[in-house]
Amino acid sequence: MINKFNSPILPNKENILGILGGGQLGKMIAMAASKGGYKTHLYCPKGDNPAETVVNKVTHGDWDDFDKLVEFSNSVVCATSEFENIPSKSLELLSNKTKVIPNSVVFRCAQIRSKEKEMAEKSGFRTPKWYLIKNTDDLIMASKSMGFKGILKTNSLGYDGKGQIRINENSNLFEIWEKLGSVECVLEEILEFKREISIMYFKSTDESDGFFPISENFHENGILKKTIAPAILDLNAEKELKTKTKQLSQNLGLYGIIAVELFELFDGNIIFNEIAPRPHNSFHWTLNGCDNSQFDILVRTICGLPVKDVKSNGKWEMFNLIGNFEDTVDHLYDDQDYITFLYGKKETKIGRKMGHINHRIT
Ligand SMILES: Nc1ncnc2c1ncn2[C@@H]1O[C@H](COP(=O)(O)OP(=O)(O)O)[C@@H](O)[C@H]1O
Numbered sequence: 001m002i003n004k005f006n007s008p009i010l011p012n013k014e015n016i017l018g019i020l021g022g023g024q025l026g027k028m029i030a031m032a033a034s035k036g037g038y039k040t041h042l043y044c045p046k047g048d049n050p051a052e053t054v055v056n057k058v059t060h061g062d063w064d065d066f067d068k069l070v071e072f073s074n075s076v077v078c079a080t081s082e083f084e085n086i087p088s089k090s091l092e093l094l095s096n097k098t099k100v101i102p103n104s105v106v107f108r109c110a111q112i113r114s115k116e117k118e119m120a121e122k123s124g125f126r127t128p129k130w131y132l133i134k135n136t137d138d139l140i141m142a143s144k145s146m147g148f149k150g151i152l153k154t155n156s157l158g159y160d161g162k163g164q165i166r167i168n169e170n171s172n173l174f175e176i177w178e179k180l181g182s183v184e185c186v187l188e189e190i191l192e193f194k195r196e197i198s199i200m201y202f203k204s205t206d207e208s209d210g211f212f213p214i215s216e217n218f219h220e221n222g223i224l225k226k227t228i229a230p231a232i233l234d235l236n237a238e239k240e241l242k243t244k245t246k247q248l249s250q251n252l253g254l255y256g257i258i259a260v261e262l263f264e265l266f267d268g269n270i271i272f273n274e275i276a277p278r279p280h281n282s283f284h285w286t287l288n289g290c291d292n293s294q295f296d297i298l299v300r301t302i303c304g305l306p307v308k309d310v311k312s313n314g315k316w317e318m319f320n321l322i323g324n325f326e327d328t329v330d331h332l333y334d335d336q337d338y339i340t341f342l343y344g345k346k347e348t349k350i351g352r353k354m355g356h357i358n359h360r361i362t
């Protein structure tokens with residue numbers, strides 16, 4: 001767990017902020033840091049890294065290149081990450097050399113679905129019925145007890161719906177097990193939900209904290225397609241959700257930002273899905289919909305600047321630009337009210353997030 005910090009990190013020549021991961025989230029963290037006068041140093045493996053164009057310095061290295069990680073951590077006053085799957089050994093090494101926010105306990109929890117669910121349950125959340133699956137015997141037993149209906153998800157390294165397969169009574173469980181790489185998994189009950197929502201909590205190293213308004217999310221094939229925010233929730237349900245989210249964050253010793261993905265059932269119950277201790281796609285609308293975006297707030301929290309609840313300036317929608325998006329989206333460049341963000345990725349791939357559009361509804 002990190003120490004409390006007495007004085008804020010202010011922008012000056014010595015105070016360079018470290019960013020782990022060179023994707024679009026890293027890019028938008030760096031842009032927010034730059035807006036606040038901070039210099040940034042990016043660490044990421046070589047590749048198609050959108051963040052490289054907007055940082056002050058880049059170190060290319062693999063996540064297990066300890067020499068390069070040490071060199072990087074010696075050059076920054078603190079580091080944050082857009083990438084939650086940094087190996088724990090590397091995170092520990094970084095944490096010994098510089099302040100890493102969020103801390104490694106948070107990352108470990110977010111990396112392993114079974115740990116994440118246990119921590120959520122401990123914090124008062126309900127989760128879908130789930131089983132830890134270590135081999136095909138476990139899978140057969142658990143599937144039986146769920147009536148051969150569920151989602152098998154790899155216990156780690158899944159994102160954007162990758163690393164998960166739905167099962168039914170006709171599924172060949174052995175084939176599915178192999179298709180997911182014969183690795184530890186969780187089998188989850190498939191929930192019939194009214195809608196998907198997400199909440200974002202943040203806490204500065206000066207101990208102040210707050211929430212963004214809640215987002216309502218629409219997925220297609222496991223990948224976020226659209227968000228509408230703020231989502232209106234029953235007042236008591238919102239209060240309870242915030243209490244549990246704070247409890248979870250407290251249990252993890254969180255500083256920085258954390259998104260919690262949830263399912264709202266038809267009876268009003270809210271069920272935990274997963275956490276992301278970093279900027280989250282479902283809060284990209286805050287780039288235009290709030291005075292401080294999730295990236296601005298992340299920078300404030302890691303630098304120990306005071307924070308408070310963030311309000312929205314109206315109702316917003318956000319569309320993701322996925323894969324070959326040009327022919328599938330209206331108002332790409334023809335209407336300035338549809339604010340287009342392109343991440344500048346060199347290669348377009350099916351299911352790859354290439355950019356997003358923010359649009360004010362009211
Ligand atoms: N137990 C479930 N019941 C119904 N839908 C689910 C369940 N788990 C996941 N999904 C759907 O798949 C999407 C992606 O799953 P998630 O567990 O969030 O994985 P990822 O790490 O890829 O985001 C969810 O946002 C939801 O739309």
Ligand SMILES: [Mg+2]
Nearest residue numbers: 160261273274
């Ligand atoms: Mg998810």
